[in-house]
Every structure is written in C-alpha cells, then in structure tokens.
Amino acid sequence: MVESNRVEFKKELNDSLEKEVVGFLNYSEGGEIYIGIADNGAVTGVENSDDIQRRIVDRIKNNIYPSTMGLFDVITANMGAKDVVKIIISSGPEKPYYIKKYGMSPNGCLIRVGTTVQQMTMEMIDSLYSKRIRNSLGKLLSPRQDLTFKQLKIYYEENGYDLNDKFLSNLELYTEEGKFNYAAYLLADENGISMKVAKYSGVDKVDLIENAEFGYCSLIKATENTLNKLDIENVTKTEITSTVRKEKRLVDPTALREAVINAIIHNDYSNGIPPVFEIFSDRFVITSSGGLPQELSQEEFFEGISAPRNKELMRVFKDVKLVEQLGSGVQRILKIYDKSIFKFSPNFLKVSFPIKNVGDNVGEKTIKLNKTQKNILSLIKQNNYITQAEISIKLNKTTRTIERNMKKLQEENIIVRVGSDAAGYWKIV
Template identity: 65%
Template sequence: MKKESSRIEYKKLYSDDLDIEKEVVAFLNYREGGFIYIGIDDSGKVVGVSNTDKIILKIKDRIKNNIQPSALGLFDVVEETRENKPVIKIIVASGTEKPYFKKKYGMTEKGCFIRVGTASEPMPQKIIDELFAKRIRNSIGKIKSPRQDLTFEQLRIYYEEKGKPLNKQFKKNLELLTEDGYLNYVAYLLADENGTSIKVAKYAGKDRVNLIENTELGYCSLIKATKNVLDKINIENRVYARITPKERIEKRLWQPVALREAIINAIVHNDYTREVPPKFEIFDDRIEITSAGSLPDFLSVEEFFEGVSVPRNKELMRIFKDLELVEQLGSGLPRILQFYGRDSFKFTDNFTRSIFYADKEVLEYLKNEESAAQVTEHDTDQVTEQVTPQDTPHDTPQVTSQVTDRVTDRVIDQVTDQVKNLLLAIDREYTRQELMTILSMKHNQTFRENYLYPALKNDLIEMTIPDKPNDPKQKYRLTEKGKQLQKQLKKQTKL
C-alpha cells in the first residue's frame, strides 16, 4: 500500500465529525488533485468500511452542498476492495475556479485549504486573493446562451432512460443557469437545437485531398450528437474475424474501448468558448480526433499522461457521468494508454489531437477482401458477356445462378453466426426493438455491436431513413445482397 503523499490522504474511519470538506477543498485547490481513502489508517493498513453505500451518499451530499464554487463534475466517490475489505475512494480533480472553500467560512483562511506535503493546511489570505483575481471567468457555465428559448426534450429522454427523471429544478441542479438566472452556454450545448456543428469526415487516401463523405451530426443536444458520433465511427470500425482450431478471434481497425474514450474526451473537454467544435477524420490508415484547446497552463504533458484530471467543462463532465457516458473520473486516458502509446497525442497552442493508426492485420485483410470482391465482379461480368441468350438461351440462368451461389457462399463464410441469425429473422421492415424481441435479445449494446452494425457494414441490411440514423421511426430491411444471402442460408438450412 502506498504511503500518504501530497496526492493521497488516508482516513481510518468515517463519521459526521470528520472534516471531509477540508480535505476535498485542499485537493480542489492543489494543482494535481488527489485521492482520499476511507477505511485505511495513517500507516496504510486496511481496516475496511461497513455500510459503504450509505456513507458514499452522505459524502456526495456534503461535497455538493458545503463547498463553493460548485465541485460537481470534479469528484467521484466509489467503493473499492483492498485486501478483501471494502474501502471508499474519493477522487478529486484540480478545479479551474480556484480558490475553492468551505461554504460556511467563505474565502477566508478558515474556509480555504491547500495540500502541503501530506497535510491539508489553511491557505494564506494573500494566496486566496491572488487566486481569486486569476479565477477563470470565461467558462461555458458563466457565458450567457445566445438563445434563451431553448428546449430540452432530448436531455429529458436520456435521463429518463437511466431512471433519473428531471424535475422542475433541473436547470438549476444541472448548473444550466448563469449567476443572474439566464440559460448559460452549457444549456445551449445540451438543448434540442443549437448552432454547434459536429462532423465526421472520411477521405480516400492518407491526406485531406479527396473528401468522400462528410456526415453532419450536430445542431442537436450534445448528448445526442455524441451518441451519433459513437454510432457512426463504430460502423466505420470494421471487423476482421479469424477462426483457429480453439476459438474465433475478432479484431477491429481500432481498439473499441480506447476509441470510445478518445471520442468522448474530445467532446467533453473541447474548449467551446472558442466556438470551434471537435473534429473527427477518417483516413485509409488512421483516424484523427481533434478538440479545441490545449492543456491548461498549469498542467504539464507529463502530468497529463500520469492521469492528473483537470476537467475543462465540469458541468458537461457531471452530466456525461450521470448518463453513464463517462465512468470513473480520470479513467479515460489510462484506458487509451493500455492500447496506444503517448506518441498518439499531439499538443499545440490551440488544439489537442489524438491519432490512432489502424491495425495492420485488419487493413491487409480488408484490402484483400476488396480485391476479391473486384475479381468476383469481374468474373460475373465475363460470364454475362460470354453466355448470351443467342448462344445458349437455356443454360444462361443456370450458369448465372451458379456464379451467384458461389459469390454468396463466399460472403456466408465471412459473416458471423449472429449476422446470419439476424438475416434469417427479417422478412419485412422492422424496428430495432422488434428485431431484438425476435432474437430474444435484451442487451442493446450487444445487439448493436454483434448483429446490427456488422450487417449494416456489409450492406446486408439498410435503414429506411438513412439520413437520420437515430430517428424514432427508424426501421431496417434487407438489401438485395442481403436477400441473396438469406436465400442461400435458407437453402443450406434445408440441406
């Protein structure tokens, strides 16, 4: 067990008399944030905590109500197991609105604290005044929305889906208002309609010369736009499957977990005060994700890679966490670094960019697959040209059928059993929920990733409303290619 340090504080027991606010304030004001563990004594010995759920709720409530400026989006309280005993871990990010203080005492030496070595010490009044003078005032929580006639039906739906319906005070509770009661820029970004354009561009080749697709996914709630970007790039993240004597091995162009974290990080931490949205670009050999704004002035590159968390938009961070798009605070970058190196990140004075190169084995497979498809198309054209009605009128359908069956058999070998089951289930237009019911599926993500998206990527099914992928009236039907494959599958089933 690590010893206490400038970033780690241990508390043996929790009680209502424990000054947890003091410790949280000290880490909010510290340039690197930190961690508070309850259930571990000063020597690092794990003693454990009982009734963790109740204590976690109490701690969250105390931090929310007793600290100013608001720390929402800057902390997490989670349960962990150490030496087979439950402990509570409080994760605190460095805040951008320093100085933070205990509400009861205000911006005084009794209310403001800072980490000094392994202790939380009162902050000298001179430093309090200096920090207040430098406090970032131009944040999206303080900027008035350019529109005040905003609606939030999409946001309501997403919260209801998570069993967290919004009440009449949601604008205040989610910090969507300025200090003088106007809707702020956070509200603007989360509204049903706004002027924020988020696009996914796709190029033929390795540069930006030949743009072949520019998908518009913005002008709606940032939550909906995020989900649309995730869905779109998931479709582009094509799969290569290899069957060994022991198992079926699947690989994608890019590692899905890392890619998802990078997409969400770019959206949540984008500097929207510049009115420049994040950008997603797909090339033949890589994907580039660019967000506006470089690292905060007080955060070094080394600290960034060490996982020091300084949320640029704490209001967005809190809402994304509410809706389970973000997990534990500060966990995104470590997930990415499990699969991609530090050289995948580029920092300039105005932008942060992630560059993920595609898996070479998958690229080679897809390249060979496309070449095979071109050869097959060429073979079919030759047969059609060589066998004309004038030459052999009775043999033409048979020869064409043999070629079609051979091509279809090749496609059958390349698709998964899940996709085959999906194709066999479709005999008309269906909604996603109807298809899940037919296939006895209950988990949305499993259905999307293993059934729906692979079928869409291979042009076996298509959307009835392709311009609006997330339209509530969206349905799915077989393409001509899918119908041919279904026909062959049924023939094989009978055999």
C-alpha cells in the same frame, strides 16, 4: 499503499472530510481519499458503503463553494475482501475553493501540501481569485434563451432519474443572473453546434469521400451519433471460441471511444470551434480545440490527472454513463497505444490512431475468459433480458461478483448494454 501528496487515508468518515476535499480541489493535481484505510495503510473497511457514499456526496455538494459538481467521483472498491470508499477529486477550474461556513478566508481555503492540508494565506487567496476562469461554460451566456431539453430529459429518465422542476437548476444550466448559460445551449434540443466526421480516400485531405455532420441537437445525442458513425467505419473481424475472444479492428474501439468523449467534454467551446473527426486511409484523427485542459503539463495529462475544462458537461456525461470514472480515459488509451499518438499545441490537442494493415498482427487482442464470465455469456445467449440479480441466483454467486465480471466483459467490448438499466437488454458484440 502509502499516503502521498495525491492520496489520503481515513479509517472512518469524520468531520475533516471537507478540509481534505477542498485541499485537493485547490491543488494542481487533485487527489484521492480512501475511507476505510488507517494511516499506516492497513485496510479496515467500512460498513454500509452505500450510506457512506450518499453522505459524502451530500456534504461535498452542500458544504463547499464554488460548485463541485462534475469535479468528484465516489465509488466503492474491494480491498482484501473489505469494502473501501474511494473519493476521486479533480483539480478545480475555479480556485480558490472553500468551506462555505468559513467563507473565502484562511480557515475556509486550504491546499494540499505533501501529506497534509494547510491554510492558504490571504495573498494566495487573492491571487487565485484574480485568476479565476471567467469564460467557463457556466458563466458564458447562451446566445439563445428559448431553449428546450426534451432529449436531455429522456437520457436522464432512461438512466433511472426521477426529474422535477429543479432539474435544469440542479445541472447548473443558469448563470448567476438566472439566464441560460452556454452549457445549457450545448445540451439543448436545438443549437448551432455541429461536429463533422470527414472521410478521405488517401493519407491527405485532397479527396474527400464523405462529410457527415452530427449536431444542432443536444450534445449527448450528437456524441452518440458520432460514436455510432465511427464505430461503423471502424471495420472489425471477430472470432469467438469456447475459451477466448479474438478481435481485430482498424483501431481499438475502447481507445477510440475514450478519445472521442474526451475531445467532446474537454473542448474549448468559448471560441466557437467544435471537435473534428477525420478518417484517412492510414489513420483516425481526433482534434479538439483549446490545447491541454486547464494548463495541465503533458506529464500530468499522461498520468491521468483530471482537471475538467467543462465541469458542467463532465457531470452530465457521467450521469448518463458516457463517462465511467474521472481521469480514466487517457489511461485506457495508453494501455493500448503509445504516447506518441498525442500531439499538443497551444490551441489544439490531436490524437492520431494508426490503422492496422490487413494481416498485421499488431494490436490483435486475445482475451481469456474465466469460468464465471463464460457462464454469464451462456446465460445472456439464452435470455438477453436477464438481470444481474437473476444471473447471481443461477450461478450461485454474489451480486458483487457478477457485477465485477460483467463490468470486465463490458470493458473488453464483449457485451454492451442497449437501452436503460430498467428496460434495456444485453448484447454480445
């Protein structure tokens, strides 16, 4: 590994963190910072990665303005048997970002240039500020102010969050004037937004068979209902043997899920047009409004560069585990499908998944399981409420090894988690 315009190494967490983060937020492509790798690329690792992650999140949240929530991700990666902390940073939609204690000045406003961060000139700062997006969900006023959030609170509690009186404020659901913003409207128990799943008998829109509607509720609940409906329509044939799993669906389920969630998170709701999902005899089509998010080029889009249009939604979807990692969705789709399934226009982004014919071997996926993964499946069959810690003890493996293998099983849609981390159970798909 080497440093580049999008990659920065740090042997240890130091005082320059905020400068590097601001530099990537103001850079058109975002970037990644690795803590535990020296400048020459040697992996030195870190001790107590959990504590370092907590400190990083706290510093980015509190020391940088405008709000960075939904624009960064902090994870632990294992490299050469050593833990490294990885910070993934999106290009921000409200440039210029700056270090609070220096204000919107050259000392506070920095940008990535090659492998360094440089101070912006006042001309650059003024230009970016004049272009700052003013129609973001956080700044748009909700058409209703009598909003409630029982559904949203349930999702957070199921994911282990202890909620307090500042819950809505922490999610940035208020405008600067203290009124509910449009992000709050989308996440509220009741709203006027509905997403449609239309099913046709042929290859065009002449013969409509079904027009299911999911909405007028929290966008999280509407998303789950839409995903469930499409999963039912995405017929599957599965065979599991002692060594491999063979599955064939009309459309790859992982790619379909990523495309649906991307469409919902990055849709331009300011024009009142929600995403649309259509099923034809030969394809599944997902259409979102607003074109490419934040005017990314197509090349940057396909590279997985993250620039969320709706950072408030991104933050919530990550909290409730509908999104795993920034910038991962498009890359997962491209592992299975060609770029040609994406169609771009100034106002819309369309993804069209071709349906596999019966008997067609194209897209059939054979997944080889290692011994640990087979043993994990065996234990889940015996007790689907078993915890990862219990599996670790029974198999005499480290918790990290079990987590890594179960994550792989989830990514391949072999197992899914039903319910919360605390009270839920494992299901073998």
